[in-house]
Amino acid sequence: MKSKRKAVVTGAARGIGLAIAERFIGDGYFVVAVDRDVEAGISLQQRWDAGTLAFEALDVSEEEGVRRFFGNFEARYGKLDVLVNNAGIIRDNFITNMPVEDFDAVIQVNLRSAWLMCREAANIMRQQLSGRIINIASRAWLGNPGQSNYAASKAGLIGLTRVLALELGKSNVLVNAVAPGLIDTDLTRKLKAEVLQRLIELQPTRSMGNPADVANAVAFLASSDTGFITGQVIYVDGGRSIGTAV
Numbered sequence: 205m206k207s208k209r210k211a212v213v214t215g216a217a218r219g220i221g222l223a224i225a226e227r228f229i230g231d232g233y234f235v236v237a238v239d240r241d242v243e244a245g246i247s248l249q250q251r252w253d254a255g256t257l258a259f260e261a262l263d264v265s266e267e268e269g270v271r272r273f274f275g276n277f278e279a280r281y282g283k284l285d286v287l288v289n290n291a292g293i294i295r296d297n298f299i300t301n302m303p304v305e306d307f308d309a310v311i312q313v314n315l316r317s318a319w320l321m322c323r324e325a326a327n328i329m330r331q332q333l334s335g336r337i338i339n340i341a342s343r344a345w346l347g348n349p350g351q352s353n354y355a356a357s358k359a360g361l362i363g364l365t366r367v368l369a370l371e372l373g374k375s376n377v378l379v380n381a382v383a384p385g386l387i388d389t390d391l392t393r394k395l396k397a398e399v400l401q402r403l404i405e406l407q408p409t410r411s412m413g414n415p416a417d418v419a420n421a422v423a424f425l426a427s428s429d430t431g432f433i434t435g436q437v438i439y440v441d442g443g444r445s446i447g448t449a450v
Contacts, residue, residue, distance in 0.1 A: 208234040210281050211426065214264050214321065215291035217244035219389045220340065223415030224288055227423050229256055236281060238262050238273075238291075264291050264317035274324035283332060286426045287325045289318040289361075290340040294391070296350045307353040314357035315364070322368060322379075330375040336426050337377065339365050340418070343385040343441045358383070362437055369435030378434040382421045385441025388412040408443035408450075 211228045215221035216237035225235045225248075234256065239245045240263045249259040258281070262269050277284055292314045295306035318339055329335030344351050345358035361381065368379040386392065386403055392412065395403075404412060421438045424430060439445045 208232060209285040210234050210236065210283055211286040211288065212236045212238060212277075212284065212321075212325070213288045213290060214238045214317070217241050217248055219391070220384065220387065220415045220418050221288075221290040222248070223419040224290060224422050225257065227416070227419035228286075228426075231423060233286070234258075234281070236260055236277075238264060240264075264289075264321055265312045267320055270317075270320045270324055274328060278328065284325060284328045284335060286336045286338065287321060288338045288340065288422055288426075289321050291317055292340070292357075294351070294354050296354065298350050299352045302353065307356075310353040310357050311360075314354070315360045318361055319364060322364065326368070326372055326377065329377045330372065333376050335372075335375075335377040337365075337368065337372075337379040338422050338425050339379070339381045340422075341365070341381045341383040341437060343383050343439060343445050345383070346445060365437070366435045373434055378425075378430070380425045380430075380434060381437045382418060382425070383437050383439045383441065383445070384413065384418045385439065385444045386412045387418060387440075388414045406444065406448045408447070410449060411442060413440055413442060 211233045213221055213225045213235060216225045217239035225237050228235050236258050237248055238260045242261045245259040245261055262273055264270060293310060295310050322337055339361050341361045342358040344355050345362055347355055365379050365381040372379060386407060418440050421440050
């Protein structure tokens with residue numbers, strides 16, 4: 205384990221986060237899978253041996269917990285090579301019907317937690333003079349009705365990515381974002397069939413992506429092939445960010 209590259213992935217127990225963790229494992233990384241869902245995390249841990257993956261139960265929106273996690277990281281795992289901020293929630297509603305609690309919850313998990321994780325990881329990576337931070341944003345930052353809170357959180361995450369690229373570049377810490385579009389996850393499958401079909405028909409590719417598509421983009425940004433890429437956003441959305449199908 206000590207000789208492997210180390211990747212921390214938040215929201216790793218399911219969906220896109222799980223696909224990212226699995227891709228890193230396939231690429232030979234040791235993965236620290238972070239999630240607040242203890243039951244799902246234990247199930248994940250049981251799938252891999254102790255030299256491949258470690259599960260850490262953590263609410264990444266709680267500052268003291270994040271501080272403790274990174275404070276113990278080097279002693280427990282060694283060098284921190286990659287941080288992927290994937291944890292996120294949605295609380296969709298039109299703004300006239302949205303409780304302020306739903307706005308606050310989305311900002312807390314999607315943006316504040318990433319900021320906390322980045323701050324603590326940056327302290328380690330600057331001392332190492334190396335590291336990669338990859339934030340999972342969303343095409344939704346461009347604007348989706350009913351997602352004023354979610355879009356704001358993801359727009360903020362892209363802004364955070366760009367600022368950190370400027371602040372950390374001289375320490376050889378590269379910071380980028382991946383912005384998924386319509387991805388086939390359990391959450392997407394909860395949409396009404398007619399709504400999902402309408403969304404698919406808007407896609408230039410007339411299809412959904414899958415979590416592995418997002419994981420592939422993350423793996424690319426974490427690789428040694430991207431040593432001169434920082435502050436960028438890679439869209440994994442079947443072209444939806446540039447327009448609708450014709």
